[in-house]
Amino acid sequence: MIPVQPERFLKDLHDLRQFGAAGVGKGVVRPAYSEADIAARQWLAGRMQAAGLQPQFDPVGNLFGIAGETSLLMGSHSDSQPEGGWLDGALGVVAGLEVARAAQEAGGPPVSVVSFQDEEGRWGVTTGSTVWRGKLSLDEADRLEDHGGLSFAEARARMADLAGDWVPADRFTGFVEAHIEQGPWLEKTGEKVGVVEAIVGIRDMRITFAGQQNHAGTTPMHLRRDAFQGLAEFNRRINARFAEIVTPATVWTIGHVALTPSASSIVPGKAVFSMQWRDGAAERLEKMEKIIRDTAAEVAAERDLGLDFGTMLGLDPVQMDDGLQAALAAAAEEVCPGKWRRMPSGALHDASNVSNLMPVAMLFVPSIGGISHDFAEDTAEDDLVAGLKVLAGAVARLQ
Amino acid sequence: MIPVQPERFLKDLHDLRQFGAAGVGKGVVRPAYSEADIAARQWLAGRMQAAGLQPQFDPVGNLFGIAGETSLLMGSHSDSQPEGGWLDGALGVVAGLEVARAAQEAGGPPVSVVSFQDEEGRWGVTTGSTVWRGKLSLDEADRLEDHGGLSFAEARARMADLAGDWVPADRFTGFVEAHIEQGPWLEKTGEKVGVVEAIVGIRDMRITFAGQQNHAGTTPMHLRRDAFQGLAEFNRRINARFAEIVTPATVWTIGHVALTPSASSIVPGKAVFSMQWRDGAAERLEKMEKIIRDTAAEVAAERDLGLDFGTMLGLDPVQMDDGLQAALAAAAEEVCPGKWRRMPSGALHDASNVSNLMPVAMLFVPSIGGISHDFAEDTAEDDLVAGLKVLAGAVARLQ
Numbered sequence: 198m199i200p201v202q203p204e205r206f207l208k209d210l211h212d213l214r215q216f217g218a219a220g221v222g223k224g225v226v227r228p229a230y231s232e233a234d235i236a237a238r239q240w241l242a243g244r245m246q247a248a249g250l251q252p253q254f255d256p257v258g259n260l261f262g263i264a265g266e267t268s269l270l271m272g273s274h275s276d277s278q279p280e281g282g283w284l285d286g287a288l289g290v291v292a293g294l295e296v297a298r299a300a301q302e303a304g305g306p307p308v309s310v311v312s313f314q315d316e317e318g319r320w321g322v323t324t325g326s327t328v329w330r331g332k333l334s335l336d337e338a339d340r341l342e343d344h345g346g347l348s349f350a351e352a353r354a355r356m357a358d359l360a361g362d363w364v365p366a367d368r369f370t371g372f373v374e375a376h377i378e379q380g381p382w383l384e385k386t387g388e389k390v391g392v393v394e395a396i397v398g399i400r401d402m403r404i405t406f407a408g409q410q411n412h413a414g415t416t417p418m419h420l421r422r423d424a425f426q427g428l429a430e431f432n433r434r435i436n437a438r439f440a441e442i443v444t445p446a447t448v449w450t451i452g453h454v455a456l457t458p459s460a461s462s463i464v465p466g467k468a469v470f471s472m473q474w475r476d477g478a479a480e481r482l483e484k485m486e487k488i489i490r491d492t493a494a495e496v497a498a499e500r501d502l503g504l505d506f507g508t509m510l511g512l513d514p515v516q517m518d519d520g521l522q523a524a525l526a527a528a529a530e531e532v533c534p535g536k537w538r539r540m541p542s543g544a545l546h547d548a549s550n551v552s553n554l555m556p557v558a559m560l561f562v563p564s565i566g567g568i569s570h571d572f573a574e575d576t577a578e579d580d581l582v583a584g585l586k587v588l589a590g591a592v593a594r595l596q
Numbered sequence: 597m598i599p600v601q602p603e604r605f606l607k608d609l610h611d612l613r614q615f616g617a618a619g620v621g622k623g624v625v626r627p628a629y630s631e632a633d634i635a636a637r638q639w640l641a642g643r644m645q646a647a648g649l650q651p652q653f654d655p656v657g658n659l660f661g662i663a664g665e666t667s668l669l670m671g672s673h674s675d676s677q678p679e680g681g682w683l684d685g686a687l688g689v690v691a692g693l694e695v696a697r698a699a700q701e702a703g704g705p706p707v708s709v710v711s712f713q714d715e716e717g718r719w720g721v722t723t724g725s726t727v728w729r730g731k732l733s734l735d736e737a738d739r740l741e742d743h744g745g746l747s748f749a750e751a752r753a754r755m756a757d758l759a760g761d762w763v764p765a766d767r768f769t770g771f772v773e774a775h776i777e778q779g780p781w782l783e784k785t786g787e788k789v790g791v792v793e794a795i796v797g798i799r800d801m802r803i804t805f806a807g808q809q810n811h812a813g814t815t816p817m818h819l820r821r822d823a824f825q826g827l828a829e830f831n832r833r834i835n836a837r838f839a840e841i842v843t844p845a846t847v848w849t850i851g852h853v854a855l856t857p858s859a860s861s862i863v864p865g866k867a868v869f870s871m872q873w874r875d876g877a878a879e880r881l882e883k884m885e886k887i888i889r890d891t892a893a894e895v896a897a898e899r900d901l902g903l904d905f906g907t908m909l910g911l912d913p914v915q916m917d918d919g920l921q922a923a924l925a926a927a928a929e930e931v932c933p934g935k936w937r938r939m940p941s942g943a944l945h946d947a948s949n950v951s952n953l954m955p956v957a958m959l960f961v962p963s964i965g966g967i968s969h970d971f972a973e974d975t976a977e978d979d980l981v982a983g984l985k986v987l988a989g990a991v992a993r994l995q
Contacts, residue, residue, distance in 0.1 A: 380814030397813065401860055413849040414796065414874050414942035415779030416966065425850055429831045432824075450812040451824055453858045461800055461851045461870035471860035475813050543813035567815065 199299045199589040203582040206295040209244060210581070213237060213275065213291060214283040223283040224572030229276040229315035229324070230258065230352040237275050239359070241290065241312055248298035250310060254359045256335060258314035259325045261364045264297060265307030269592060270369040270555075271296055273376055274316035274325070274547060282377075282574025284581075286316055288562070289375040292585050296592055306596050309369060313547045320349045326550035329363070366554040371521055373591065374548045375560045375584055377576055381567030382540060389533040389583040391540040391561035392525045395477035396549050397446075398514035400486060402472050404493055406431070407503030410458065410466025422501050424468035425456055431496045438488045442481065446541045449474040449485070477514050477541040515549045518556030521591070525560055528590025533583055560584060560591075598698045598988040602981040605694040608643065609980070612636060612674065612690060613682040622682040623971030628675040628714035628723070629657065629751040636674050638758070640689065640711055647697035649709060653758045655734060657713035658724045660763045663696060664706030668991060669768040669954075670695060672775055673715035673724070673946060681776075681973020683980075685715055687961070688774040691984050695991055705995045708768060712946045719748045725949035728762070765953040770920055772990065773947045774959045774983055776975055780966030781939060788932040788982040790939040790960035791924045794876035795948050796845075797913035799885060801871050802852075803892055805830070806902030809857065809865025821900050823867035824855055830895045837887045841880065845940045848873040848884065876913045876940040914948045920957030920990070927989030928959075932982055959986060 217233030219226040227233045238260050242252035245262030253261045260275075273289025290312045297308035314325030320341040327333045339350035353360070378384075383391055408422035432451060439449060450473045457467035474485050490506065497504035522539075529537035540561065548557045562584040565575045615636035616626030626632040637659050641651035644661030652660045659674075672688025689711045696707035713724030719740040726732045738749035752759070777783075782790055807821035831850060838848060849872045856866035873884045889905065896903035921938075928936035939960065947956045961983040964974045 378814065379811060380816070381819050382816065385819065399813070403860075411966070412778060412943065412968065413847065413851055413872055414798070414944075415777065415968070416847065416942075417779070417781065417844065418847055419844070420780050420784065420966075423849075425853065426831070429828045432828045433832055445816065445818070448812065448815070448817055450822075450860070450863055452812055452855070452860045452862050452864055454824065454853055454855050455858070456851070456853050459852045459854070461802075461849070461872050463851050464849055465851055473812055473860045543815075544811065545813070567810070567819070569811065569814070 199296060199303055199593050201295050201299045201585050201589045203585060206291060206585050207578065207581065209291045209294060210283070210287060213240070213287050216240065217277065220280060220572035222572050223575055225277045225281050225283050226279065227275070227277040227281070228279055229317065229319045230355055234276050235356055238312065241275060244294060245310060248294060249301040250297060253361050253364055254356065255329065255363050256360050257325050257328050257338065257353055258356045258360070259329055260312045262294070262297065262310040263364070264301065264309045267368050267370055268307035268309045269595065270309045270311055270372045271374070271588070272311035273313070273374050275312040276315055276317055278317050278570045280572060281317070282569060282571060284377045284574060284576055285379070285569055288377055288581065292375045292588055295585060296589050299589065300592065306592065308592060316547050319343045322545065323547055323550055324349070326547040330550040330553050332550065369555055371518065371556040371558070372548060372551045373521060373558050373560070373588065374546060375562070375588055376546060377569060377574070378561040378564045379544050379567070379569035380564065383561065383563035384565065384567060386538065388536050388538050389563070389580055390529050390537045390587050392522055392529055392537065393517050393542045393559035393561060394522065394539050395517060396515040396542045396546060396559070397475040397477045398479055398482050398512055399473065399475050400482055400509055400511045402509045403507030404470055404472050405505040406468045406497060407505070408466055408500070409464070411464040413462045413464050416464055421464050423464050424502060425465040427496050427500050427502045428454070428468040428470055431493055434492045434496065435488055438492065439485060442484050443476070446543070447476045447481065448543060475543060479514055482514070512545065512549070515552045517558045521556055521558030524591040524594040525558055525587060527594055528587045531590055532586045560587060598695060598702055598992050600694050600698045600984050600988045602984060605690060605984050606977065606980065608690045608693060609682070609686060612639070612686050615639065616676065619679060619971035621971050622974060624676045624680050624682050625678065626674070626676040626680070627678055628716065628718045629754055633675050634755055637711060640674060643693060644709060647693060648700040649696060652760050652763055653755065654728065654762050655759050656724050656727050656737065656752055657755045657759070658728055659711045661693070661696065661709040662763065663700065663708045666767050666769055667706035667708045668994060669708045669710055669771045670773070670987070671710035672712070672773050674711040675714055675716055677716050677969045679971060680716070681968060681970060683776045683973060683975055684778070684968055687776055687980065691774045691987055694984060695988050698988065699991065705991065707991060715946050718742045721944065722946055722949055723748070725946040729949040729952050731949065768954055770917065770955040770957070771947060771950040772920060772957050772959070772987065773945060774961070774987055775945060776968060776973070777960040777963045778943050778966070778968035779963065782960065782962035783964065783966060785937065787935050787937050788962070788979055789928050789936045789986050791921055791928060791936065792916050792941045792958035792960060793921065793938050794916060795914040795941045795945060795958070796874040796876045797878055797881050797911055798872065798874050799881050799908055799910045801888070801908040802906030803869055803871050804904040805867045805896060806904070807865055807899070808863070810863040812861045812863050815863055820863050822863050823901060824864040826895050826899050826901045827853070827867040827869055830892055833891045833895065834887055837891065838884060841883050842875070845942070846875045846880065847942060874942060878913055911944065911948070914951045916957045917955030920955055923990040923993040924957055924959055924986060926993055927986045930989055931985045959983060
């Protein structure tokens with residue numbers, strides 16, 4: 198057993214929120230490499246040192262607190278969205294810190310902690326862990342610019358006096374990331390924690406139906422080639438066809454729609470729209486892609502519409518490690534018997550990158566109202582503590 | 597019989613096209629009060645005079661060519677769209693001129709001709725005939741501005757040296773307007789002319805579905821309040837319900853769609869769209885409105901969406917006069933037996949305004965490819981001539 202101290206954990210969480218505290222409620226403005234972000238990382242380094250861990254910044258500002266020669270790694274990120282909440286990322290870092298500290302106090306096992314840099318993607322997506330895993334070179338990263346034109350090279354120069362060497366991944370036996378769910382499942386079902394089975398894969402494609410722009414008064418219905426009607430019919434058919442192959446966790450979204458010329462008296466000549474779908478199984482993503490392509494072609498043929506598929510962007514699903522999942526599940530059943538579930542992560546996390554280096558697992562706690570990326574983001578205190586206890590229980594089981 | 601001369605009619609049409617001839621094919625750029633428009637009206641006044649008619653400009657630049665004390669009035673407009681074709685409006689004016697001229701030559705009956713000003717709506721919609729019928733006062737019209745900020749008062753001052761008094765409507769016994777169809781019906785059916793039964797009424801309304809903007813990865817399908825899905829389902833249901841009450845000539849269009857925030861990774865929180873419908877019967881327009889309002893409310897309730905109806909804009913249908921229609925129909929059957937139809941006009945015309953002052957009727961000739969408001973607008977020469985002959989035959993029958 199690792200004797201975590203909930204009060205100390207909650208105090209650290211609230212203290213970390215003071216860096217960039219803003220907005221209503223428990224809002225935080227702490228984007229990567231901002232003054233608040235750098236100050237928060239320096240404070241975290243001090244807390245790591247005080248917990249008996251060896252703090253080390255790497256060249257991109259990822260902060261590790263290292264225990265022993267080899268150890269489990271826990272953590273997440275401490276940068277925030279431009280207008281973020283106090284728990285997105287911070288929870289995983291501070292929970293990892295408390296487990297590592299309590300483990301040190303109990304004489305083991307060794308647990309290291311990490312706060313990755315720029316998970317929120319000021320320079321892309323999960324920038325710090327992407328460079329650490331080796332998918333993006335430092336040279337490539339340095340050339341990226343944020344929306345204001347600030348290069349990654351300029352930004353990380355702000356932490357040059359703190360930067361040390363890269364931390365080799367092979368000193369870690371696995372990675373466990375705790376995170377708020379950022380969705381409504383756990384709250385709706387009244388469960389305390391979720392053991393993540395997979396981080397879902399994403400496919401995203403722009404589709405264009407090209408019809409014939411025409412006078413909305415003089416063009417009879419049966420002679421129209423209305424691009425919006427094509428989109429609406431495509432939408433209806435994929436909804437019906439997906440229903441036969443999806444799970445309750447599968448999601449798909451038409452989020453962007455642009456009609457041409459988008460005027461009330463003109464039959465739409467063109468409809469450009471986004472089609473995004475996410476699922477934990479690569480095979481299902483492929484089946485959905487086939488339905489999308491076949492259905493769009495079918496609707497285009499029936500309605501004499503031109504059809505164009507843009508480039509498909511995608512990230513493959515990441516399966517969580519069975520052993521780490523089993524430890525989390527056993528601990529969850531002990532801490533909150535019958536009040537936990539296995540579930541996918543619909544959002545991307547640093548764990549996706551780390552999975553290329555070592556076994557990974559994730560634990561979710563409920564998000565009140567499913568809200569995230571918003572000042573209103575929050576989680577009930579006893580859910581935060583339940584999550585901490587499950588993490589500690591899992592680490593003890595991994596010894 | 598009124599002995600119209602097709603060659604003379606076609607030459608006048610081609611000569612009129614020289615004022616503002618532009619673009620490819622038979623394109624015309626002759627917006628109201630442009631140099632080309634004023635020059636064209638002066639040329640038309642000369643042709644009227646040469647035909648034995650008394651030309652008279654009124655204060656807004658409507659040009660009448662008057663025959664006798666009382667007479668039938670024929671015509672349309674000679675201003676064009678910013679990028680228009682050679683027949684939209686011009687056909688009705690020049691066909692009227694040829695019938696009036698031939699009637700003069702034959703010793704009667706008296707036929708007057710008109711070219712209304714700004715039918716294409718540089719300062720609104722059918723501006724010249726709207727002022728003439730008394731729906732818009734000259735003071736109100738004078739304050740209107742075009743897209744470039746030019747007031748109607750400034751524009752009509754360009755014709756001040758030509759302007760005479762108003763022409764009293766009670767000297768005309770009826771109005772017959774020939775026009776290109778601007779739609780594909782006649783071409784598709786291979787018919788030469790259409791006898792218009794009614795100018796359809798229009799209803800136009802902006803509708804808003806308000807849902808909940810959410811993360812497209814973490815928000816399960818069954819908990820979404822997706823405004824686009826509301827719009828798509830609304831569209832499906834009204835299509836099905838309209839099918840039970842409409843005629844083949846009824847049209848309806850969702851032409852404008854704006855989603856918020858319109859991003860591929862975000863469930864749409866808001867959908868604002870235009871709903872426009874047109875029909876020749878006011879009663880059907882009302883039935884459609886009820887279906888629209890009921891269906892939107894039903895979809896909003898089922899999907900927990902907010903619903904807002906904007907102001908409904910509308911123009912009532914205008915019925916064509918039975919006697920004038922009968923004369924056109926009898927002449928059509930003589931000129932092109934079995935190759936004509938009765939049909940509604942899906943577009944608005946000067947005849948809508950004139951119908952408040954006297955009996956009106958309209959005759960359509962085919963538009964190649966249904967194209968109008970475009971340099972490519974055209975009609976086969978023998979269809980133009982068939983239309984001329986039907987007009988002449990109808991006028992002869994009205995004696």
